[in-house]
Amino acid sequence: MPMKSHKQILRMAVLAMFGAMLFAMKIAFEALPNIHPVGMLVMVITLAYRKYALIPIYIYVIILGAFYGFQPWWVPYLYVWAVLWAVTMILPKNMPPKVAMIVYPLVCGLFGLSFGVLYAPAQALMFEYDFPTTLKWIAAGFYFDVLHGIGNIGMGLLVYPLSRLLIKLNSREGIN
Numbered sequence: 001m002p003m004k005s006h007k008q009i010l011r012m013a014v015l016a017m018f019g020a021m022l023f024a025m026k027i028a029f030e031a032l033p034n035i036h037p038v039g040m041l042v043m044v045i046t047l048a049y050r051k052y053a054l055i056p057i058y059i060y061v062i063i064l065g066a067f068y069g070f071q072p073w074w075v076p077y078l079y080v081w082a083v084l085w086a087v088t089m090i091l092p093k094n095m096p097p098k099v100a101m102i103v104y105p106l107v108c109g110l111f112g113l114s115f116g117v118l119y120a121p122a123q124a125l126m127f128e129y130d131f132p133t134t135l136k137w138i139a140a141g142f143y144f145d146v147l148h149g150i151g152n153i154g155m156g157l158l159v160y161p162l163s164r165l166l167i168k169l170n171s172r173e174g175i176n
Helices: 006-028 038-068 077-090 097-113 115-127 131-140 142-156 159-173
Strands: none
Touching: 006 038, 038 077, 038 097, 038 142, 038 159, 077 097, 077 115, 097 115, 097 142, 097 159, 115 131, 115 142, 131 142
């Protein structure tokens, strides 16, 4: 088996650390209803690590399941965070800073606002909801989705500066 390069080992360690950091930040902000830096961090690591960002995202999802139990609430997490990753991936790579400072918080905020809608298909399938019941379920959680969206806009203001810093640090260490 070929020896892994220092660069590959360092990248894997950093990605694992980000997976644990996503979980730690979720726990640290648990007292606030749906307000946490997870969406912001998902965008930051996606901008910095591109396809490799899926590694910390799914480390986070697996840790959540292991910590809280692999219950039905957990199933949508298998795809919900990948939606934010995919949207971030399709954003232009070299957006002008003034544009990025608006687009990134908006994307982050819209993700928070749409969390219940993204979560709903799995909920409907698992609990055999019909369409009207699914809409009622979404409406019942809309207040929390609004809080999530507002919190994500605030956190999203950090996406551009943190992603630029992380990209710069990775470049310096040769792990980009």
